[in-house]
Amino acid sequence: MRQLRSATTIAALVLASATAAAAQQPRPVALSIADARTRQAVEREIARAEARGLPTQPLVAKAMEGVTKQASGERIQAAVASLAKRLEQARVLLAPSTSAAEIASGADALAAGVPGAALKQIRAAWPADRSVVMPLDVMTELVARGIPAKHALEQITALMSRGATPAQIASLGSSVNADVAAGLAPDAALEVRARGVMSLLPSPAAAASSAPAGVRPPR
Amino acid sequence: MIRRAALGVLVVLATRGAAAQALPELRFDAGYASVRQPGFLASDTVRAVDAALLALFWRRPADRWTLYSSANVTYARDSLAAAQGVMALVLPWMDREHLRTDVGAAGATFSLRSAGRGGNGNLFARQHYVDDAWGGWGGAAWGLTARDGRKSASIAADVGAWARWRFLFGSASYARLSSEDLPLLYASGGTSSPYATSYEFEDVQLVLTARRGPHELAASYTARRAVAGTDDGAVALSVNGQLQLSDRLAFLASAGRQLSDPMRGLPEADIVTAALRVSLGPKPLPVMERASLAEARVIARAGGGGELVVRVAAHDTLAVEVAGDFSAWRPLPLAREGDWWVVRVVLPPGKYRIGVRANLGPxxxxxxxxxxxxxxxxESGLIVVP
Structure with missing residues (x-):
């Protein structure tokens, strides 16, 4: 019943400029939420995030998700505020990365239960000018699958150190997914698939010698 | 005592049978009913009695069929005791996506102050045509009732059609019934023609249902006309609703008149009920209505990105939508492709959260x-496009 009330109270959310693909720092968005208190609270939260230099597109998407799911105004406010907090945490943990996509991926990783220390380790595994969006996303997916964060982190950072490309890391995630869907235990699937991707990569010594300056040497 | 023991065995067997297998859906209803049954004479009218309701529903969907069974017990000390059980198989046609056949059997035992003691069994079959927003059916049933030592047969046929518009679901049906169960007619306040050994009547029923997510409110109107063996007609109006309180708990209520049902051997009655429904199985209450099963996969494209394919197996679902980061959480409708509802979206590399719903459900x-x-x-699904 609360959902019904919410649906009538929050009539519509119109986004002036928000598309899922827009990964760059978005411009301020115009929110139109029928419930004035909710709208103003969400707008304030987005304005605060923008003032702090945080990406605002994930906050707009979270509000839109809440409207689509007919969440109450209070719940939408709380969800947006909570995400803003995670974005802030992710930015600190992923420093010196400043890209909106990395910060958003980091925030989602924290929400999925990836420890903050893991974000730092993933960031450190590649040079600062190389995006860690895909390793973060695959890490999030693996942890959401029920794989212990420590195990997932070991495999992903090992692949990163060995010079795996984002596509190879992504293929690790999709292969594990397929195995899990076929009935394999997530942990076992990760072990097997990581070994498979690893076998395609150059040896640690070769990776170290061919790594660009700034790459953390493999362990 | 024997009958009560039989009721207990029925419930225990139904529970054990359900527990012995994988349990995609198992529901348990418990509540209160106020039941008033009319009689042949005004003095026969049974005053409203308070009764306890207990019901169990189990359903197991598979790739090509759905098996479901239900059992319920209504009990009010010495004036009313009834138990019913139903087992049915829903079979979609292999090569005709719009066709579906239901076959099943039902049984009941009852001890009614107004309509005697006995038992009842029936077999039924129903053929459905299911399109996106409308459909129809035709069916037949045959039943045998033993009441106070007297056996009688009943036969029924019905046709109907339904349509859906936004959150409203309406249906209209016509049924013709013939029965030898004269005591049931009398117990329902009716009279038979002289020398009649059976009677026939026809029912026209209209049902309008409003659904909003898991919540539901329905009203039903039935007009009964005597065709042979009796001059008595009747009308009945009833309303019922379901309010989903949480994933596993719902409140159900109904009020109205139930016309006599020769197939189940039950007389006319005015019934008010209130009950709580609890999901006992591993799957919460209607996750996706009917036999729905959603899956998503990404087909990688050379050069990066991929095609997200979401498909849902929902033979008799009326509408399926998907939303996610890729659509700024605006719902996108899925289209029917054979036995599946499908949508395809080309996406650049990245991580996307996604949700699916059927019939405006959760x-x-x-x-x-x-x-x-x-x-x-x-919760949302999470996919990573390489």
Whole structure:
């Protein structure tokens, strides 16, 4: 019943400029939420995030998700505020990365239960000018699958150190997914698939010698 | 005593049978009913009695069929005791996506102050045509009732059609019934023609249902006209509703008149009920209505990105939508392709959260992808496009 009330109270959310693909720092968005208190609270939260230099597109998407799911105004406010907090945490943990996509991926990783220390380790595994969006996303997916964060982190950072490309890391995630869907235990699937991707990569010594300056040497 | 023991055995067997297998859906209703049954004479009218309700529903969907069974017991000390059980198989046609056949059997035992003691069994078959927003059916049933030592047969045929418009679901049906169960007619306040050994009547029923997510409100109107063996007609109006309190708990209520049902051996009655429904199985209450199964996969494209394919097996579902980061959480409708509802979206590399819903029900993650909490008390699926 609360959902019904919410649906009538929050009539519509119109986004002036928000598309899922827009990964760059978005411009301020115009929110139109029928419930004035909710709208103003969400707008304030987005304005605060923008003032702090945080990406605002994930906050707009979270509000839109809440409207689509007919969440109450209070719940939408709380969800947006909570995400803003995670974005802030992710930015600190992923420093010196400043890209909106990395910060958003980091925030989602924290929400999925990836420890903050893991974000730092993933960031450190590649040079600062190389995006860690895909390793973060695959890490999030693996942890959401029920794989212990420590195990997932070991495999992903090992692949990163060995010079795996984002596509190879992504293929690790999709292969594990397929195995899990076929009935394999997530942990076992990760072990097997990581070994498979690893076998395609150059040896640690070769990776170290061919790594660009700034790459953390493999362990 | 023997009959009560039989009722207990029925419930225990139904529970054990359900527990012995994988349990995609198991519901348990418990509540209160006030039942008033009319009699042949005004003095026969049974005053309203308070009764306890107990019901169990189990359903197991598979790739090509759905098996479901239900059992319920209504009990009010010495004036009313009835138990019913139903087992049915829903069979979609292999090569005709719009066709579906239901076959099943039902049984009942009753001890009614107004209509005697006995038992009843019936077989039924129903052929459905199911399109996106409308459909129809035709069916037949045959039943045998033993009441106070007297056996009688009943036969029924019905045709109907339904249509859906936004959140409204309406149906109209016509049924013709013939029965030898004269005591049931008398117990319902009716009279038979002289020398009649059976009677016939026809029912026209209209049902209008409003659905909003898991919540539902329905009103039903039935007009009965005597055709042979009796001059008595009747009308009945009833309303019922379901309010979903949480994933596993719902409140159900109904009020109205139930016309006599020769197939189940039950007389006319005015009934008011209130009950709580609890989901006992591993799957919460209607996750996706009917036999729905959603899955999402990504087909990688050379050069990066991929095609997200979401498909839902829902033979008799009326509408399926998907939403996610890729659509700025605006719902996108799925289209029918054979036995599936399908949508395809080309996406650049990245991580996307996604939800699927059927018939405006709750948003859920597809079954084969990783899941994350969504900050709204639910969950979203998570996919990574390489």
């Amino acid at each position: 948003w859920r993650a597809p079954r084969n992808v990783a899941r994350v909490r969504d900050d709204f008390g639910g």
